[in-house]
Amino acid sequence: xxxxxxxxxxxxxxxxxxxxxxxxxxxxxxxxxxxxxxxxxxxxxxxxxxxxxxxxxxxxxxxxxxxxxxxxxxxxxxxxxxxxxxxxxxxxxxxxxxxxxxxxxxxxxxxxxxxxxxxxxxxxxxxxxxxxxxxxxxxxxxxxxxxxxxxxxxxxxxxxxxxxxxxxxxxxxxxxxxxxxxxxxxxxxxxxxxxxxxxxxxxxxxxxxxxxxxxxxxxxxxxxxxxxxxxxxxxxxxxxxxxxxxxxxxxxxxxxxxxxxxxxxxxxxxxxxxxxxxxxxxxxxxxxxxxxxxxxxxxxxxxxxxxxxxxxxxxxxxxxxxxxxxxxxxxxxxxxxxxxxxxxxxxxxxxxxxxxxxxxxxxxxxxxxxxxxxxxxxxxxxxxxxxxxxxxxxxxxxxxxxxxxxxxxxxxxxxxxxxxxxxxxxxxxxxxxxxxx
Numbered sequence: 101x102x103x104x105x106x107x108x109x110x111x112x113x114x115x116x117x118x119x120x121x122x123x124x125x126x127x128x129x130x131x132x133x134x135x136x137x138x139x140x141x142x143x144x145x146x147x148x149x150x151x152x153x154x155x156x157x158x159x160x161x162x163x164x165x166x167x168x169x170x171x172x173x174x175x176x177x178x179x180x181x182x183x184x185x186x187x188x189x190x191x192x193x194x195x196x197x198x199x200x201x202x203x204x205x206x207x208x209x210x211x212x213x214x215x216x217x218x219x220x221x222x223x224x225x226x227x228x229x230x231x232x233x234x235x236x237x238x239x240x241x242x243x244x245x246x247x248x249x250x251x252x253x254x255x256x257x258x259x260x261x262x263x264x265x266x267x268x269x270x271x272x273x274x275x276x277x278x279x280x281x282x283x284x285x286x287x288x289x290x291x292x293x294x295x296x297x298x299x300x301x302x303x304x305x306x307x308x309x310x311x312x313x314x315x316x317x318x319x320x321x322x323x324x325x326x327x328x329x330x331x332x333x334x335x336x337x338x339x340x341x342x343x344x345x346x347x348x349x350x351x352x353x354x355x356x357x358x359x360x361x362x363x364x365x366x367x368x369x370x371x372x373x374x375x376x377x378x379x380x381x382x383x384x385x386x387x388x389x390x391x392x393x394x395x396x397x398x399x400x401x402x403x404x405x406x407x408x409x410x411x412x413x414x415x416x417x418x419x420x421x422x423x424x425x426x427x428x429x430x431x432x433x434x435x436x437x438x439x440x441x442x443x444x445x446x447x448x449x450x451x452x453x454x455x456x457x458x459x460x461x462x463x464x465x466x467x468x469x470x471x472x473x474x475x476x477x478x479x480x481x482x483x484x485x486x487x488x489x490x491x492x493x494x495x496x497x498x499x500x501x502x503x504x505x506x507x508x509x510x511x512x513x514x515x516x517x518x519x520x521x522x523x524x525x526x527x528x529x530x531x532x533x534x535x536x537x
Contacts, residue, residue: 143169150181159189176204183213192217208264215271224275231268240290266296273302286311290320297324297333307341309477310509317341332373339382350386377403381413388416396420411446415480422453430454445475452484464488479509486518498522
């Protein structure tokens with residue numbers, strides 16, 4: 101019997117609804133899977149946009165989008181991404197609140213970022229509390245650390261990162277240094293560079309602030325465990341910390357660095373690090389320590405033409421210019437530094453160097469004092485204060501400045517040398533001999 105309406109045999113009434121329901125269910129399942137895939141693709145796209153926004157320094161966009169991603173997924177990695185965007189956007193309190201609310205502080209990365217927020221807020225005691233309890237010996241070996249960590253949410257990237265525990269040790273060192281506990285700061289900086297030699301900031305603090313004696317520097321270098329591809333780093337560190345040793349030792353190290361043609365890349369491009377500005381700035385500092393001020397000045401002048409804002413090279417250049425009496429160079433450098441870096445101790449130290457060079461010692465002392473007020477761990481300013489007092493034959497104040505520098509910077513020989521010179525000026529030869537020897 102044909103259906104009079106459509107011209108087809110009628111479908112049995114019992115089977116029509118079942119077939120329709122089956123087709124509808126299959127269609128809904130397919131649509132559901134498609135919708136899920138579309139949502140995952142949309143979320144992944146937003147993650148990429150967040151990363152790109154951070155790369156382009158569009159932090160408000162990064163925060164807005166990361167907040168939506170974290171709300172949609174609740175994934176720890178997305179919560180961390182939001183907190184990171186807030187930190188980079190300088191919303192430290194909000195980032196800290198989100199990290200604390202996430203209940204994920206057992207992850208070292210969450211804890212470290214929370215501690216970084218407290219660092220920016222200058223809440224040093226809280227920073228140490230959130231990093232957890234730990235004990236360390238005088239050689240920088242962590243002997244008891246309760247980090248309480250359960251997991252890292254991004255294990256695949258660990259081979260391409262600085263060890264998180266090295267970063268935590270470094271942050272502990274910064275906190276103790278801010279709290280004027282130089283002994284513990286020194287030990288934690290040593291622990292950081294031992295945990296990962298690629299944590300250059302820790303070694304930089306130890307070397308630039310003269311926290312270690314030459315013997316302690318050599319001991320630390322010998323204890324570092326470099327990776328098989330980090331030969332260049334070992335050679336550079338060796339040049340960096342041995343520049344205060346005997347002349348033949350230092351020259352041998354620089355020659356070894358140049359002859360080995362240290363290169364990071366395995367490609368035969370002919371590019372090496374011997375002409376790298378950090379390496380040459382280290383060499384310039386060695387020239388200054390050796391009293392070869394003209395060679396030092398010529399090298400730093402050439403380097404500053406390549407990179408006018410290399411501050412380590414700038415410091416050595418200032419010291420050499422002052423020794424050579426180049427007041428015009430000092431004036432120009434001081435003007436540029438104060439304009440570009442008004443909150444840096446180096447800038448006002450440069451002003452003090454200029455006034456010292458033209459024999460206006462009261463003004464020199466004033467600006468050296470301003471430099472120490474901005475950064476009490478800036479060795480040249482303390483030494484500059486002492487020599488400015490000494491130039492006016494104010495021996496007691498000069499000795500006080502040199503003693504402070506010797507206490508703050510045990511690895512620097514200059515305060516002791518100037519103390520000996522001051523005793524000689526006072527005709528106290530016995531004390532001069534005791535100090536210098």
